[in-house]
Amino acid sequence: MKSLLTIARKDFTVLMRDKAAVLVLVAMPIALIFILGSALGNLEEGDFGIEVAIVNQDDGEIGEHFVEGLTETEELGDLFSITLADDADEVRRDVEQGNLVAALIIPEGTSDKVRARDAVTLEVVQDPGSPLGAGVWVGVVKAAVSYASSDLVLGRAIGQELAGSAGAPGAGAPPVATPPAGADLPELTAVQVTNVEAKAEEEISMISYYSAAMTAMFLLFGSMFGAFAFVKERREQTLARMLVTPANKVAIVGGKGLGILFIGVAQLIVLVVGTVLLFRVDWGEHVAGVLLLGAAEAVAATGLAMTLAALGKTERAIGGIGPALIMLFAATGGSMIPADQMPGWLKPLQVISPSYWALDGFLDVMRGATVGDVAFQAAMIMVIAVVLYAFGVWRLSYE
């Protein structure tokens, strides 16, 4: 036991002396949290400035109505920077070349067609290079159009039904009863949509999400340095020399593992405190839950270090496989894009990712879960850790 602790302390000290490694393990995740939080955070703040254009070729009131509806809504102003243009061909070219994200073209004669009860199709052109921004614009235009359709349907339905009923006072009314835009219509509130956010006690901001996500991902990176240390000692034959000493393999592997575990826990504490101070991230009331999950993941990282040291013979090989495995774990676990965005076939694969369980648990704690609530996630991480450990110890060569 004593030799185990000595080895652990030695590995920990060696790594902490390596300033670049410390920078990589702590400063990089904080930088990435900032990048991700601010890159994607504006999605919820609505500070976008997506460049779009409207070309109104209609000379009637319907086209005008649309333009007003889209340009004079305040929320849309935050999201889009809307230009009014005359030349549809030029706008199409601009969209094609990516100078504009999307454009709405209101065709000539829209008002006339609506009056004549012909179907009207508005055209939205989208830049293939900006699929996300263009998609948002299509959604907005569709919503605006559904209200326009509703005005028209309401007018027609009333006109048609009253006109169609024999003896009704409206029988002589013109068959086309399109109410002018902006006329007083009954409020369309018969069916309303009310939304509740799941576990809405605590809404998680982008920066909090990515704080949890990056912590879950970077805790695994500690394993690479552990594996490097192993490979280096193997090359320099100090591992073989250690086997000569009364320290057995269990003590050596355990000691090395414990060293990586210390690093992981230190990294966790720095990341949690750092994100609280820098970004005012709320990790929830039950910090013990965060510690439990983080410690479990640090154990998984030690298992991963053993597996990496068993798989790769040189630093270069580990430098290739390590980040690859970690990023695959992180990507499937939701550290890069939220897990609910993933295609369905991927979901069964998430269970083998330690960062998936850690992130899932961190988010639960942020929403108010207690230590007991996240015990399952921690247990799952420990199962993965045991498997990685077993593989590492089984395949590891000491010389």
Next chain:
Amino acid sequence: MIRRVMALAWLNTLQLLRNPAEVIALLALPLALTMVFGASFAGSDRRQMPLPVVDEDGGAYAAQVVQLLEEEQSFDVKPMTRQEAEAAVTAQEAGLAVFIPDGFQEAVNAGDAKIETLSFPTSNDAVAIRAVVQGIAVRMSTNAAAASIVSGVNPTKTFEQVYKASDALWEPEPPVSVEGQTVIASEVRGEGVQASGNTQASAGFTVFFLMFVTFGGAGAILEEREQGTLRRLLVTPTDKSVLIAGKIVGIVTTAIAQVLILTTFGRLVFGVPWGRHPLAEAMVLFTYILAVTGLAVLVSTIVRSRDQFSGAGPILSTGLAMLGGSYWSLDIVSPFMQGVAKATPTGWAMIGLTDILARNQGVEAAVVPSLILLGFAAVTLGLGVKLLTFE
């Protein structure tokens, strides 16, 4: 001299091939990530969003809500109980669930019906689905408004009759509809035909993993320096510039090989239009490879040991990839972050490749990015070579 450069370049390839695990990581991982991200960011045509729907009412109006949701091709409607649906959203298996509460039928008649939704806070699917549900509510409200006005004035018409007549006016197309069209130079495709998610992901991960291959190559220089073999080479009648040229040619060659494999796969497996403008693609990718080779060499001169380098490399690459738009298209980031992207080689590579691949533009779109990347390369390679020591 050329022979010596080639011999040194070949050495780099051998060093790489000696690590089969690394080769697999460099080729299999970008392809795996392309698949995951391509599917996640693909348009609604590529991925059906799971949508739990709970009908607690069972009436005709509730059935209409379900039917209209089912008509949306991008939704995979799954009838469930309330508990199941709540569990599905809580577990992030679905971004949003729709509930039609008991008494919906009477409430529509009375003009105060509610469709309830339960959404997961960070879900983008939820935003998209809620917009559709809102559209359905507007349609039903309109019908109900028409029905209550008409049946109020004319008692011979029932609420249901007028509701049906009004609802028929929304089919086959509502009076005003929108057609989305993705415009690509010299071709026009309808909404949803294009595999845009795959194009972004394939370009993004090619750009990302090129950094891994160049960092691996530069790591080999460090390895040789640590082992002292570089110093031994200096004893041979080989000029230092030949040695450096050989190393750099070696890194660039393996990177080109990686590009060829990844783009061929991208084209054949993911349907990404690689190879439509070979010259333009080559201009951007080659100058990008030079720029990141320089970056890798430069970093290798700054760090002290190989494990520092092996740790810093992947993390620096990940940061540059995120900033440069390798993971998601830059159109969703703030104008400030779009400016930041233009300070990175990854950003310019993505700008060039997006124009060429997604927007079907030719050499004219490659000129500016490749010139800027050449500038990056001049700086990083120049500094890297200047600082490179052999002992």
